[in-house]
Amino acid sequence: MSTSIQSHIVTLLSKKEVAQHVFELRFSKPDGFSYTAGQFVQFLIPNGEKTTPRSYSISSIPTEAYLEFCIKLHEGGLASEYIRAMNVGSSLSCKGPLGRFVVDVNSHDHYFVATGVGLAPIMGMIRSLIEEKNADHPVRLLFGVREEEDVFWIDRLEELKQKHSLFDYTITLSQPKPTGGWQGLSGRVTDHILHHLGKHKFYLCGSAAMVKDIRTLLLENGIDTKDIHFEIF
Numbered sequence: 001m002s003t004s005i006q007s008h009i010v011t012l013l014s015k016k017e018v019a020q021h022v023f024e025l026r027f028s029k030p031d032g033f034s035y036t037a038g039q040f041v042q043f044l045i046p047n048g049e050k051t052t053p054r055s056y057s058i059s060s061i062p063t064e065a066y067l068e069f070c071i072k073l074h075e076g077g078l079a080s081e082y083i084r085a086m087n088v089g090s091s092l093s094c095k096g097p098l099g100r101f102v103v104d105v106n107s108h109d110h111y112f113v114a115t116g117v118g119l120a121p122i123m124g125m126i127r128s129l130i131e132e133k134n135a136d137h138p139v140r141l142l143f144g145v146r147e148e149e150d151v152f153w154i155d156r157l158e159e160l161k162q163k164h165s166l167f168d169y170t171i172t173l174s175q176p177k178p179t180g181g182w183q184g185l186s187g188r189v190t191d192h193i194l195h196h197l198g199k200h201k202f203y204l205c206g207s208a209a210m211v212k213d214i215r216t217l218l219l220e221n222g223i224d225t226k227d228i229h230f231e232i233f
């Protein structure tokens, strides 16, 4: 992992809405940009005379030629409105890579828990483990969103599961629509985390409330604090 924080200019290559208010964005990868899956960059968002940093996790894997992000656009948010207005070909300054939310690749079973765009770094970590590091131990994901329109990357998760027998995932909706036809699990991630509990390393990413609740449950159920890693958005 790099310790010096470098500045870069990245160019938007593609922008796709993958769920309501959630966009997958791919940017050019600067020459020599080296990162570990799970790290983030700070976009320097133009804000009058100055720039204001906003952090975004990298969802791609280091061997890919671009940097991918998965960003929820909040109405009126400084970065959200700037990114909403960006078109393919526009450039942006950023700093990075940053952060220590990276996967321990030694032979452990890995259990990832993501809510919403918390899936961004976790997608990179899971893909890096099974596609780049050839993990030979189970990798499990529990992914929670509110309703049907908030689910994204289900096609990617399904493809990963088909290709890698050691990977499995579960999606749960906290508020599925009565008429939405959802046939998967419902409830919060806290309702399901204990169902597959084993000797895992845990990686949690999402809101502060989710991370706090899951961490408390895990600690109450005998998981060691050193085996719980998290990033709060």
Ligand SMILES: Cc1cc2nc3c(=O)[nH]c(=O)nc-3n(C[C@H](O)[C@H](O)[C@H](O)COP(=O)(O)OP(=O)(O)OC[C@H]3O[C@@H](n4cnc5c(N)ncnc54)[C@H](O)[C@@H]3O)c2cc1C
Residues within 6 Å of the ligand: 040, 054, 055, 056, 057, 058, 069, 070, 071, 072, 073, 074, 075, 076, 077, 078, 079, 080, 081, 099, 117, 120, 121, 231, 232, 233
């Ligand atoms: C390490 C790290 C990694 C992150 N990675 C990602 C990522 O991969 N994808 C991603 O989408 N975000 C990520 N975030 C969050 C991101 O940095 C911004 O905080 C977020 O995009 C809002 O920025 P903004 O400038 O648009 O809103 P701001 O101008 O900061 O906020 C304006 C208004 O937007 C609304 N708002 C902002 N954030 C939220 C929220 N979380 N929930 C509800 N309303 C909100 C509120 O009304 C707020 O008053 C990450 C944060 C951290 C610390």
